[in-house]
Amino acid sequence: MSTDYQQAREALGVRLRELRLSAHGGRLTGPQLAQRLSWPHSKIYKLENGRQTATPEDLRAWADGVGRPQAFDELDARLKGFESHIRSWRRQLAAGHKPVQDSWNLEIDRTTVIYTWEESVIPGMLQTADYARHIFLRYADLQNSVRDTDAAVRSRMRRQEWLYRAGRRLHALVWEAALRALLCPPPVLASQLDRLAGIIGMDTVELGIIPLGASLKVPPANGFWVLDERLVITEDWHAELWLNDSDSIATYLKVWRTLKESAVYGSDARSLINAARRALNPR
CATH class of the missing domain: 1.10.260.40 (lambda repressor-like DNA-binding domains)
Structure with missing residues (x-):
């Protein structure tokens, strides 16, 4: 690309x-x-x-x-x-983070099935408001962008309404590292982990977690989202990429399915979340 x-x-x-x-x-x-x-x-x-x-x-x-x-x-x-296709952060964030979130919301609204992989953060659609706020602040510092944090958080939270619509399905894969990354204060991460544990069992969400010690068949590179097998959205430090050609979509789906082979689900996933939660308050 x-x-x-x-x-x-x-x-x-x-x-x-x-x-x-x-x-x-x-x-x-x-x-x-x-x-x-x-x-x-x-x-x-x-x-x-x-x-x-x-x-x-x-x-x-x-x-x-x-x-x-x-x-x-x-x-x-x-x-x-x-x-x-290549949306530079400099251009996208010129008016702040909310317009970027609004663009995402438009795409999510017309999507039925989502496949996502995140290696270092909790997926946006599963974030608490406090966790999302700290993520936006980190990126605002990095990109020296407009600090419209509260508006951006509200827009991201509205997107989560998608999870409660019949017929929708989110297939989320998360690396265990994301459960432990202190991108926010420990109490905020603790609440986020509680939220994540509560997601397990929802009929619209399939949450898999790849343990740090799992054998991997492909490097866990940047996070990405595949929307209805029609669009891939991924990002790097300089830009966000929107890819809609069939070859790119097929490649990202293959990567997702390969990563899934290393993931655990259900009670095993909850155990990893609980272990990360306990590590925040060692006795």
Whole structure:
């Protein structure tokens, strides 16, 4: 996917160069356009060579700068085409965490079956409000983003209504490490573990936990969600990836099913949760 993304970015750069060379009133050199836009010349070079992702504001300025404002719609459509798959955190979090949660809610609402894997945190749809609040604060610190924490928490909690609708099914896999990661104060994690133990037995949730000592057939890499076998959402430190091609979906489902072979369920899963809970208050 990153290769496709880079190819699309380079193709956009080629189009930007074409517009510069065919500018209204005569071709412009890179330094001339940079001066006209009050940009460093290096930015012209990076955009045209696919080494920097343009913003919509960049594209509008470029179209105006070359005297072809009508080209903006085309350029913006190109950008949205590849950004629909690679959603950088810088862009997504410009308005805070709530809009991101709202986008997730729209996708979840039209989903019947979900497969998820989380290696270091409790899945969002199973989080308590206090636990979710600390997760959002951690990411706000990392990304230096808007702190709309309470609004983001409310949006995430609304998503959990999905769990109480007939016909829905969440297949969740969690690594034992997520039960012990102190991303929040111990009392908050204790409440979260109580919540997780209470989930076991719900008819809409199948919760599996992979013990730290379990034999693994595939490395437990980044968490991901598969929605109705039509969309995969996964994330890295720089961006969130939305993948809807059949090959990617098949790969993630294969990874999920391979991880499931190492998981325990029911009373065995509850025992792991209880052990993590006891470790918070050793006697």
